[in-house]
Amino acid sequence: MAKFLALTVSFRFAFADEKAVSLENIRVVLVNTSHPGNIGGAARAMKNMGLSRLYLVDPEDFPSSEAVARASGAADILDAAVVVPTLEEALIGCSVAMGTSARDRRIPWPLLDPRESGSVCMEQAGQGAEVALVFGREYAGLTNDELQRCHYHVHIPSNPDFSSLNLAAAVQVLTYEVRMAWLATSGQPTKQEKLETTSMLNAQPVTADELEHYYAHLQQTLVDIGFLDPNRPRHLMPRLRRLYGRSGISKLEMNILRGILTETQKAVRGEPHKRRSD
Amino acid sequence: MAKFLALTVSFRFAFADEKAVSLENIRVVLVNTSHPGNIGGAARAMKNMGLSRLYLVDPEDFPSSEAVARASGAADILDAAVVVPTLEEALIGCSVAMGTSARDRRIPWPLLDPRESGSVCMEQAGQGAEVALVFGREYAGLTNDELQRCHYHVHIPSNPDFSSLNLAAAVQVLTYEVRMAWLATSGQPTKQEKLETTSMLNAQPVTADELEHYYAHLQQTLVDIGFLDPNRPRHLMPRLRRLYGRSGISKLEMNILRGILTETQKAVRGEPHKRRSD
Incomplete structure (x- = not known):
C-alpha cells in the first residue's frame, strides 16, 4: 500500500512538472485589430506553434468569415477566442x-528581443505564471498607456527603414520564439530526423579501411579508363581523397560508388552491364 | 605616397569585409506560388528583415495588385523580383x-532548424557565397525532385498536429533568423535602447546609502500613517526591503518615492500639499 502511494505521488509530481511548462500559460492578446484577416493569420500562427489562447480587445470586425478563411484550419482558436472591451x-x-x-518611446522600458521574450515566457510558465503577448493596432501599434501596462516591451529587430511587420507576421515571430524556448525547456529536439531501415544503413558511416578499398578501386578504374597515367599521377588521387574524405560517406553511398566503379570497369572491358534498378 | 597607398588598401579590405556579411547574398525563392497575396506578404517580410532579392519560379498569378496590396510598402521588392520558369x-x-x-521524406537529408539555417546563411555569405532559401507551393510544398536540388532541408519545428505554416509566415520565420544571425555576425544589437537626458538619470542606479535613507523615511512614514506599530513591527520592513531591493531602483525613481513619502507625511500632519506637475 505504501509502495502504491509512493508511486502515485511521484506520478503526480511528474504531471505537475509537465504542466509547469505548458504552452497553455501563454496567451496572445490582439488590441483593436482592424483587419479580420490578420486575426485569422494570427490564429493560424498560434496553432502552428502550439498556442491556443487568443484574447481580442475591442476588435473592429469579429467574428468574420475572412478571419476563418485566413485561419485555414485554426478556426477552433477563433471559436475559443475571448473578446473583451479593454486591455485591462x-x-x-x-x-x-x-x-x-x-517605435522608440520617451520612457525607456525593460526591453526584450523576441528570443529573450521566449525565454522569459518559459521562465514564468515554469513557475506556473500566465504570460500575455500583447500586439497593437495595424497602423498605430499600442498606445503609451497600453505599453505602460506591460512589464516588458518586445521589439522585433527589423530593418530600421521598413520596420513595421504585418500583425500576423509579428505574432508568428514571437510565438515561434516561444515554441523554440518551450522545446528547449522540455528537452525536445527542434528538428525530427526520421530514420528507416535503408536510412539506418545510409546513416552508418563508412570505415577507414572501406574507404581505402574504395580509393584503390577508384584509382584502378581511373587507370582502366585512361584518365590516370600511373607514371604521371600528379595530384589526382590526393585531390579525390580530399573530396571524399570530407564528404562523410555512408555505407550505402559507398556501395553505390563501388557499384559505379565495377560497372565502369566492365564497360571498359566490353563486358555486358546490368542496370541498377533503383 | 606609400602611406596613402597603405591607407587605400586597408580601406578596401574593410569594405570587402563589410560586403562579406551582406544580406544581398541571400535570395528568397518561391516555387509555383498560387496566391499572389502570399508573394506580397513574403516581400514585406523580406524587406522587414533587410532582404531584397526575390525569385519567383513559375508563379500562378504575377504581377498582381493583390501582391502589391499585401506587400504594403515593399512593392520595390516585387518590382525587382526575378521570374524564372524552373527552380534550376x-x-x-x-x-x-x-x-x-x-513533411517527412523517404531519403533523409541534412536537416536544419531555422536558427541553424540563419547561421549557415551567414557562414556562407561571410565567404562571399550566395544562398537561396527555397519555399514550395501553398498546399503541396516542394516536390522530391526540388528538395533533392537543395543542399539542406529546413524544418520549422511546428505543432505536429497542425504543422503547415502560411507561406509568408514561413518566409518571416526564416528571414527573421537570417537577420538575427546577421546582427550577431556584424556585432549589432538585437534591440535598440534609446536613452535621453531624463532616462540617463532614470538608468543611474540608486546607491546603498540612498536606499537606506529611503527605508528610514519609509518606516517613519508608515509609523506616521499608523500602518506600522513600532512596538510590534513584525516582518513588514524586511518584506518591503526585499521588494525594493530586488527592483533595481534608479535615482529618478528614488526621487519619486521619496517625494511620495514627504507628501504623505505632510498630508497626515494636515499641511498643504503641492501637486507634482509631471
Missing part, C-alpha cells in the same frame, strides 16, 4: 505582459 | 540552397 480585462490573471513596440 | 534557373549562382519542408 485581457490581462486578468497574467503575471507578466509583454507589449510589442516598433 | 532560380538557383544559378547559388552555392547553397535550403529547401523548406514540412
Whole structure:
C-alpha cells in the first residue's frame, strides 16, 4: 500500500512538472485589430506553434468569415477566442505582459528581443505564471498607456527603414520564439530526423579501411579508363581523397560508388552491364 | 605616397569585409506560388528583415495588385523580383540552397532548424557565397525532385498536429533568423535602447546609502500613517526591503518615492500639499 502511494505521488509530481511548462500559460492578446484577416493569420500562427489562447480587445470586425478563411484550419482558436472591451480585462490573471513596440518611446522600458521574450515566457510558465503577448493596432501599434501596462516591451529587430511587420507576421515571430524556448525547456529536439531501415544503413558511416578499398578501386578504374597515367599521377588521387574524405560517406553511398566503379570497369572491358534498378 | 597607398588598401579590405556579411547574398525563392497575396506578404517580410532579392519560379498569378496590396510598402521588392520558369534557373549562382519542408521524406537529408539555417546563411555569405532559401507551393510544398536540388532541408519545428505554416509566415520565420544571425555576425544589437537626458538619470542606479535613507523615511512614514506599530513591527520592513531591493531602483525613481513619502507625511500632519506637475 505504501509502495502504491509512493508511486502515485511521484506520478503526480511528474504531471505537475509537465504542466509547469505548458504552452497553455501563454496567451496572445490582439488590441483593436482592424483587419479580420490578420486575426485569422494570427490564429493560424498560434496553432502552428502550439498556442491556443487568443484574447481580442475591442476588435473592429469579429467574428468574420475572412478571419476563418485566413485561419485555414485554426478556426477552433477563433471559436475559443475571448473578446473583451479593454486591455485591462485581457490581462486578468497574467503575471507578466509583454507589449510589442516598433517605435522608440520617451520612457525607456525593460526591453526584450523576441528570443529573450521566449525565454522569459518559459521562465514564468515554469513557475506556473500566465504570460500575455500583447500586439497593437495595424497602423498605430499600442498606445503609451497600453505599453505602460506591460512589464516588458518586445521589439522585433527589423530593418530600421521598413520596420513595421504585418500583425500576423509579428505574432508568428514571437510565438515561434516561444515554441523554440518551450522545446528547449522540455528537452525536445527542434528538428525530427526520421530514420528507416535503408536510412539506418545510409546513416552508418563508412570505415577507414572501406574507404581505402574504395580509393584503390577508384584509382584502378581511373587507370582502366585512361584518365590516370600511373607514371604521371600528379595530384589526382590526393585531390579525390580530399573530396571524399570530407564528404562523410555512408555505407550505402559507398556501395553505390563501388557499384559505379565495377560497372565502369566492365564497360571498359566490353563486358555486358546490368542496370541498377533503383 | 606609400602611406596613402597603405591607407587605400586597408580601406578596401574593410569594405570587402563589410560586403562579406551582406544580406544581398541571400535570395528568397518561391516555387509555383498560387496566391499572389502570399508573394506580397513574403516581400514585406523580406524587406522587414533587410532582404531584397526575390525569385519567383513559375508563379500562378504575377504581377498582381493583390501582391502589391499585401506587400504594403515593399512593392520595390516585387518590382525587382526575378521570374524564372524552373527552380534550376532560380538557383544559378547559388552555392547553397535550403529547401523548406514540412513533411517527412523517404531519403533523409541534412536537416536544419531555422536558427541553424540563419547561421549557415551567414557562414556562407561571410565567404562571399550566395544562398537561396527555397519555399514550395501553398498546399503541396516542394516536390522530391526540388528538395533533392537543395543542399539542406529546413524544418520549422511546428505543432505536429497542425504543422503547415502560411507561406509568408514561413518566409518571416526564416528571414527573421537570417537577420538575427546577421546582427550577431556584424556585432549589432538585437534591440535598440534609446536613452535621453531624463532616462540617463532614470538608468543611474540608486546607491546603498540612498536606499537606506529611503527605508528610514519609509518606516517613519508608515509609523506616521499608523500602518506600522513600532512596538510590534513584525516582518513588514524586511518584506518591503526585499521588494525594493530586488527592483533595481534608479535615482529618478528614488526621487519619486521619496517625494511620495514627504507628501504623505505632510498630508497626515494636515499641511498643504503641492501637486507634482509631471
